Amino acid sequence: MLHVPVLLEESLDFLLHDLSGKYLDLTFGRGSHSQEILKRLIPEGSLHAVDRDPEAVLFGKENINDPRFSIYHSNYSEIDSLFPEFQFEGILLDLGTCSTHLDNPNRGFSFQSNGPLDMRMDISTGFSAADWLNSATESEISDVLYQYGDEKASRKIANAIVKFRTMKPLKTTFELTTVIETVLKRTGKIHPATKSFQAIRIHVNQELHHLRVVLSKLHSILRAGGIVVVISFHSLEDRIVKNFFKPEVDRLPKDIPINTSVTEKYKCIGKKIKPSVHEIKNNPRSRSAVMRVFSKL
Numbered sequence: 681m682l683h684v685p686v687l688l689e690e691s692l693d694f695l696l697h698d699l700s701g702k703y704l705d706l707t708f709g710r711g712s713h714s715q716e717i718l719k720r721l722i723p724e725g726s727l728h729a730v731d732r733d734p735e736a737v738l739f740g741k742e743n744i745n746d747p748r749f750s751i752y753h754s755n756y757s758e759i760d761s762l763f764p765e766f767q768f769e770g771i772l773l774d775l776g777t778c779s780t781h782l783d784n785p786n787r788g789f790s791f792q793s794n795g796p797l798d799m800r801m802d803i804s805t806g807f808s809a810a811d812w813l814n815s816a817t818e819s820e821i822s823d824v825l826y827q828y829g830d831e832k833a834s835r836k837i838a839n840a841i842v843k844f845r846t847m848k849p850l851k852t853t854f855e856l857t858t859v860i861e862t863v864l865k866r867t868g869k870i871h872p873a874t875k876s877f878q879a880i881r882i883h884v885n886q887e888l889h890h891l892r893v894v895l896s897k898l899h900s901i902l903r904a905g906g907i908v909v910v911i912s913f914h915s916l917e918d919r920i921v922k923n924f925f926k927p928e929v930d931r932l933p934k935d936i937p938i939n940t941s942v943t944e945k946y947k948c949i950g951k952k953i954k955p956s957v958h959e960i961k962n963n964p965r966s967r968s969a970v971m972r973v974f975s976k977l
């Protein structure tokens with residue numbers, strides 16, 4: 681199944697304020713946003729795209745044949761070295777994983793199909809979920825499950841993982857799911873492994889770290905008046921985005937006089953925008969999306 685884009689119309693209506701401009705899609709995925717951007721740009725416009733997943737980049741190279749388009753395999757936290765002298769009109773960040781990750785058992789993202797316990801978005805680097813779960817301490821595992829998954833049973837699950845691996849190393853998604861199910865019983869619609877899988881994926885891909893880094897680098901590659909659109913899928917990401925773009929004046933200690941001069945870098949032009957009821961009905965994955973939009977001053 682292909683990835684269904686989230687908040688497509690809403691995000692591009694903000695992003696594309698000059699149809700002859702140079703744009704950057706930092707999370708290409710399967711290119712649904714990118715293809716729509718190219719459709720709307722006039723011939724003078726151009727689009728650069730980035731993804732850390734080599735499969736996404738290959739998909740882009742094979743499926744988008746347009747002289748205005750180019751795609752790069754890179755972590756978005758390295759954009760300053762990729763585009764040292766560019767000044768973009770708009771930059772899009774559609775965070776998280778693609779449905780294509782979840783749908784491919786060989787990538788190890790899903791508890792619903794069996795496969796190697798990998799979860800890396802970029803399989804050419806870093807450590808897999810199995811590598812980490814087989815070597816981390818019980819308290820490191822418990823902390824990750826709690827902090828990135830808000831998993832209340834984090835300690836029990838971490839303990840069960842450590843017990844399992846004294847017999848044999850964890851290798852597959854179903855082994856991890858089974859271990860979690862020994863501790864947590866299914867209540868309601870949500871599968872007991874949902875939060876743990878999310879937490880481990882965030883940790884393995886260092887998602888929050890890379891998000892903080894990329895946000896700090898956007899300013900230097902954005903034209904004055906340029907637009908940043910960020911779509912987040914969980915509150916940890918959204919909080920980082922919201923706090924990063926918070927006006928400097930709101931960060932000053934309360935006892936500092938109001939007329940203290942601060943140089944603001946961005947203005948918020950779209951706050952906490954959510955998918956419509958219609959979009960959520962057609963694409964339930966969109967239900968947790970939140971979009972924020974900023975303009976460089």
Ligand SMILES: C[S@@+](CC[C@H](N)C(=O)[O-])C[C@H]1O[C@@H](n2cnc3c(N)ncnc32)[C@H](O)[C@@H]1O
Pocket residue numbers: 683684685706707708709710711712713714730731732733736754755756757774775776777778801890891
């Ligand atoms: C939600 S999908 C984007 C979907 C895309 N907008 C589309 O229309 O198909 C997120 C994509 O961002 C990529 N990604 C996540 N973190 C990244 C990072 N730090 N650097 C580069 N790409 C990243 C993932 O590999 C994934 O393909």
